[in-house]
Amino acid sequence: MMARLNTLAALAASLTAVSGQYFQRLGTCPTLGCVLPPDQQDFLPGQYFDLRFEVHAPVNGSEAFNNGVPDEKFTVTIAKEGGAAEDVAKFFKLDEPKLEKWTFKWFEDLYAEDAKNSTVVNVASKIYRRVALYEPGKYTVTLNYYNGQKTTAEWVVRPLATEKKAKNIILFIGDGMTTNMITAARLLGHKTINGKYQSNLQLDKFPVIGHQMTHSIDTFITDSANSASALYSGHKSTVNAMGVYADSSPDIYDDPKVETIVELLKRVWGSAWGAVSTAFMADATPTALTAHTRSRGSYGPLVDQALNSVTNYTWTNHGGPDVYFGGGAEQFIAGSGSYLGKDYYKEFAKANYTVSWNKTALAAIPNEEKALGIFCRSNLPVWIDRNILPNNIKNLTNDPSGAKSAATDLPGLKEMTLKAIDVLHQRGGDKGFFLMSEAASIDKQMHALDYDRALGDLLELDDTVRATVAHLKSIGELESTLILVTADHGHGFDVFGGVDTQYLHDQKTDRERRKAVGVYQNSGLSNYQVEAPGVSYSTGPNFPVNWDPRYAIAAGFGATPDHRENYRLSPQPRTPATNTPGFSSADYFANAKDAPDGFVVNGTLPTSESQGVHSLTDVAVYAMGPCQDTFGGTYSNIDVFYKMANCLGLARPDAGLGGKPCAAKKH
Incomplete structure (x- = not known):
């Protein structure tokens, strides 16, 4: 003994x-x-x-x-x-x-x-x-x-909360978005005179701001899968896991599952729900609403779960989304990565979905019908490439039909979100709706250190929120809708000065080029709202007039591979680090073709990493509408779920019975 x-x-x-x-x-x-x-x-x-x-x-x-x-x-x-x-x-x-x-x-x-x-x-x-x-x-x-x-x-x-205080919830997620990025986007998109902004972001007008902590259950740096899962279910999980507590079994689909907000909302109230994303729809943030697996990369099966719920054993049925708009055609086209090789356009059509492949068809969707909109393969091209550098999308082979051609009639986040609201408003009726709308490429472009493209998508998100507020008001739903804008995690990004990009270009050595960066009193003023000869973009009053001024922001990342930097708008999407002949395919070096007139910035990550990574930072939660005051303060990411669930009256002793008495249930 x-x-x-x-x-x-x-x-x-x-x-x-x-x-x-x-x-x-x-x-x-x-x-x-x-x-x-x-x-x-x-x-x-x-x-x-x-x-x-x-x-x-x-x-x-x-x-x-x-x-x-x-x-x-x-x-x-x-x-x-x-x-x-x-x-x-x-x-x-x-x-x-x-x-x-x-x-x-x-x-x-x-x-x-x-x-x-x-x-x-x-x-x-x-x-x-x-x-x-x-x-x-x-x-x-x-x-x-x-x-x-x-x-x-x-x-x-948690305590019971059975009263439905909000008819609808719209949850905007700026993937990877931090307050530092919001600050930078404000500088680019809005003019200042003597230090005072002449206009503001829509986010600046929200009455309540809180902060959520983003840790996963067993690491303090999170990814988009388990952080989205925490927001949607109130349960933390492991990196790459969604809607489950990761176990040690060999089956990636049998882990212990937890019910998500859309599954609860459908079961308790029968409300409509939808998801909109500028990513592919099997990506973590949109699919975590319905996914139950520890492997976020199981894209085909996750599309099937979005349509049919979990099929390997009896679980709660979310009824399928009323709206599903984004990219990722490769998971829908038969045999190209779809589940069991099926044609998921046909699978959705058999479930009475109207299917659209472009912005024109999106606008024509009847509001009373369930709608699937898949507008390209992979992620949607970012706002800058759609609006400022459209030649970048003309030679792509991303047509959602599978044709080897470019998808050019593309909606943006705003068009998808406003159409989603119309469909959900019609289909939800008195039972209301839940919509998640994601600006996905804030994160994706930050990973690539492509700060201009990331901030362009952040300004697109803010423009979408602005249009959403106006649209809800026009259809009489603003007062009954809780609008939230938050992120799932952050990046170590910040602006630390200004830079004379012309001077930097003309210097011969890395150390001389670094002199172009001005800090403190040498940081100057924003030139993004100053018109230059022959430079004028008609992209709206809340976007830069000039995306590539001589005097630009000097911004950087806390976690990067080796890369080159010139602080200019990259004419092509950035690839900061690449493999080099003669070295292992797991080794990455600064890409000599990226910012060739810039200087080398030594990285901080293992040499096996080719992009920047997420950070520990808390992220903001902006709230407007019913229950807005509950979102102030600092709290865990799981509390976003509980606050939403309480506002929707989902914390019930009779869940699943539509609010009917439940005397038979003991526990």
Whole structure:
């Protein structure tokens, strides 16, 4: 017995030693017993979720235990604060699920990875599907295993909120957008006189601003998948995961799932819902509304989940979107990356969707019909290339039909969003609607260090929000609609001065070129609103007059590969780092063809990274409409979901019954 206790003590010490590193056996499971959802999670009353338990038995490595044999006779209890613990199957009134077993491998640290010395772990597991907690309060789940070991999870079920205070919600997501970017976009798009702006962004007119913290569940830097999932479900997840708590099983679709806001909204109120994005529609931010997988790259199956809900077992059915507008034709064209090779244009058409492939057809969609609009392959070309440098899109082969030609009759975020509102307003009727509208390429162009293109899409987002406010007012829905504008994560971008791009161009060495950057008193004034001879873009009053002035902003990133910089508008979308002949394909160097008259900026990232990466920064939440005051302050990204759900009256003890009494439900 003493030897066993010493073994357990050594195991606990080893777990403590590795708990802070980024090599993790399972990110939410610091002990050999795993509860998913793990400790410190929150739930909406009546929200469906799955509950998985795993017991690990490492065969080798620092955690090697029990000769690699997992405890198959583990037990689990759950107790509400002040009540007695109860067997989890009896508590949820479920049959005991069958035991599952599998094996997985992981690396304990960089040394183990370099040596290809993986640790093997055998697992015993059970999962309880589609359960819910209906009574607010604190709950404790206890996993008992290995003859005395315990893993506990403390959960909180949020208070009830059954009154529907907003008929509609429109959630705008500027992917990767930070307040630093918003500040820069304001400088480019709006004129100043003696330090005073003569006009403002629409975002500047929102009455409430808050900030959300973007950490994922097991890393402090997030990606767009799990951050969007937190916004939509109120549950944090792992990088690349959406709508699930990532487990260790080999099946990327069987992880314990959590219900999203559109699934809840359809189940509780029968409201209409839609998604609009300038990305491909299987990308993380739009697809996370309906996706349930730990692999965001499973694009074809995620389009199928958007249309048909999760099909591998009984789950909640979101009924399919009423509106789905964006890019990504390769996941819809038969055999080009679509699920099971199917023609998903036909699949949507069979489900009574009107399908459109261009801006002209988009405008003609009947407002009373469900609508699918796929306008190109991959992501939509960015605002600058559509409006300032249109020759960049003429030679693309991105036609959504599959033809080897360019998609040129393209809508922008504004056209897609306003049409989506009209369809959802008609189809939602008195039951209201939820719309997510994403300016995706703020993030995508920031990754490429293409700051002008990123800020152009940010100004397009602001222009879309401005038009949305006016349109809601014209159809009588402004007072009944909560409008939110936020981001899913940030980038380490900021403006630190001005730059004389002509002087920089004329210098011979990198050090001389850097003299062109002016800081503090030498930063000068914005030239983006100053007309130059032969330079005038008719793109509206809230955009720059000149996108490529001599005196430009000097901006940069905190996390970059090696690259060149000249602070000019790039005539082509940027590729900051490339492979070099004679070196590994995993090594990237500054691209000599990018900003050739600029200077080299040494990177801060591993040489295997070719683009900039996300940062830790909090991101802003702008709110206008019913419940706007609840969005002030600083809070976790999951709280955006709970605030929206409360405003929509989704925190119910009778969820799924349309507000009808639910006397039969005990828990």
